Amino acid sequence: MAKSGMNxxxxxxxxxxxxxxxxxxxxxxxxxxxAKDELEKLSQxxxxxxxxxxxxxxxxxxxxxxxxxx
Numbered sequence: 001m002a003k004s005g006m007n008x009x010x011x012x013x014x015x016x017x018x019x020x021x022x023x024x025x026x027x028x029x030x031x032x033x034x035a036k037d038e039l040e041k042l043s044q045x046x047x048x049x050x051x052x053x054x055x056x057x058x059x060x061x062x063x064x065x066x067x068x069x070x
Contacts, residue, residue, distance in 0.1 A: 012023040 008023055011027060012020050015023055017023045
């Protein structure tokens with residue numbers, strides 16, 4: 001269930017566990033492929049952040065150029 005993307009706190013509530021560690025230890029099992037998948041997602045987030053920063057820097061440069069010509 002946890003691997004399907006269900007919120008662990010919701011799963012905890014549904015299973016009636018008073019401690020989230022019981023839920024996590026029972027319903028989450030990681031393998032190397034799971035870790036690789038998460039690292040790939042993290043890499044994509046970093047790349048997106050770099051693109052945003054580049055776009056913001058270009059926007060800032062255009063603002064400076066616009067002020068010079070005003």
